[in-house]
Amino acid sequence: MTRLRPIIEAIGLEKRFTLSAGPFRPQATVHAVDGVDLAVYPGETLALVGESGCGKSTLGRMLVGLMPPSGGDVIYRGRNLAGLAEKDRRALRRDLQIIFQDPFSSLNPRMLVGDIVGEPLWLHDGLGRRARRERVAELLGLVGLAAEHAERYPHEFSGGQRQRIGIARALASRPTVIVGDEPVSALDISVQAQIVNLLEELKERLGLTLVVVAHGLGVIRHMSDRVAVMYLGEIVEVATADALFETPLHPYTQALIAANPAAAAGARPKRSLLEGEVPSPTAPPSGCRFHTRCPHARALCRDSRPPLAPAGSDIGWQVACHFWADIAAAGGGAPIAPARPAALTRRLALFTAHSTASRHEE
Numbered sequence: 001m002t003r004l005r006p007i008i009e010a011i012g013l014e015k016r017f018t019l020s021a022g023p024f025r026p027q028a029t030v031h032a033v034d035g036v037d038l039a040v041y042p043g044e045t046l047a048l049v050g051e052s053g054c055g056k057s058t059l060g061r062m063l064v065g066l067m068p069p070s071g072g073d074v075i076y077r078g079r080n081l082a083g084l085a086e087k088d089r090r091a092l093r094r095d096l097q098i099i100f101q102d103p104f105s106s107l108n109p110r111m112l113v114g115d116i117v118g119e120p121l122w123l124h125d126g127l128g129r130r131a132r133r134e135r136v137a138e139l140l141g142l143v144g145l146a147a148e149h150a151e152r153y154p155h156e157f158s159g160g161q162r163q164r165i166g167i168a169r170a171l172a173s174r175p176t177v178i179v180g181d182e183p184v185s186a187l188d189i190s191v192q193a194q195i196v197n198l199l200e201e202l203k204e205r206l207g208l209t210l211v212v213v214a215h216g217l218g219v220i221r222h223m224s225d226r227v228a229v230m231y232l233g234e235i236v237e238v239a240t241a242d243a244l245f246e247t248p249l250h251p252y253t254q255a256l257i258a259a260n261p262a263a264a265a266g267a268r269p270k271r272s273l274l275e276g277e278v279p280s281p282t283a284p285p286s287g288c289r290f291h292t293r294c295p296h297a298r299a300l301c302r303d304s305r306p307p308l309a310p311a312g313s314d315i316g317w318q319v320a321c322h323f324w325a326d327i328a329a330a331g332g333g334a335p336i337a338p339a340r341p342a343a344l345t346r347r348l349a350l351f352t353a354h355s356t357a358s359r360h361e362e
């Protein structure tokens with residue numbers, strides 16, 4: 001039996017930022033990502049979701065080596081990114097690419113599109129001018145642009161076209177993993193679906209693995225195989241997209257979905273909506289970080305941090321909540337959307353294969 005290993009894995013990953021002291025505040029440390037374990041499997045689309053400031057973008061950037069972790073490891077195809085010499089790190093960087101949120105600021109306005117897309121071809125492959133021009137034309141074609149667009153500047157394009165240019169640049173080094181950092185959230189609604197469809201098409205065609213950072217749950221539901229939900233730097237639930245949107249187990253996931261009409265479309269809305277502000281990541285609450293907003297919190301929740309542990313009916317479903325089973329039994333995890341059997345079956349098969357492989361590797 002072929003073992004399916006994670007293509008990329010976070011182990012105890014941490015990121016802390018120090019905020020300098022100001023006139024009205026002391027120096028403080030932001031715990032942006034705190035002890036995250038996460039496996040991404042080849043060929044899947046994994047979504048990282050959560051409210052602003054939960055650490056999902058930071059985690060995405062650490063996964064592709066764009067940001068060094070403060071602690072923990074990122075393992076890519078069995079190699080620890082932290083232990084690599086600069087030469088090896090550069091070589092691996094071509095496998096791990098990122099698409100940024102803002103297609104307006106992520107492209108150098110003084111460079112022709114052909115140079116923007118072709119730069120990695122020169123840097124990584126040392127391609128000459130003619131070979132570069134041919135490859136750039138090919139890449140622009142892949143993302144639905146024309147070869148003559150290479151001779152224009154970014155400001156001559158719409159937001160959706162600029163994002164296509166960003167995708168073409170990310171594809172230039174023939175990556176295996178692409179992190180999309182809110183890849184459609186800066187675009188008009190009418191353009192978002194086109195870019196999502198393009199990413200899905202490219203993933204199938206080029207055999208990519210996608211990690212999509214997003215707060216728009218509607219998009220996530222449409223395009224992801226699995227979803228990891230983050231709250232204040234921690235992962236609180238990981239499940240297949242169908243399981244998560246149909247029967248979320250963690251109270252935060254339940255509230256997040258209930259508060260998002262696009263994700264809950266056609267569903268029975270839940271009563272529990274998110275209340276209160278997200279606590280400061282400079283002073284995260286003790287125990288379960290969600291306890292200050294959780295309608296099910298008990299004394300234990302203040303004192304003890306719940307581990308991300310197996311839960312639910314699917315193999316590989318994980319939840320960080322002391323009382324998820326009680327909450328589900330009391331109806332807190334009741335289905336909020338009708339099942340979609342075909343998609344559910346496909347994703348469960350993928351998830352089960354991954355989880356079985358993981359257990360074989362232990």
Ligand code: SF4
Pocket residue numbers: 250251252288289290291292294295296297298301306320321322323324
């Ligand atoms: Fe709510 Fe307690 Fe579960 Fe945290 S551990 S989500 S506070 S019930």
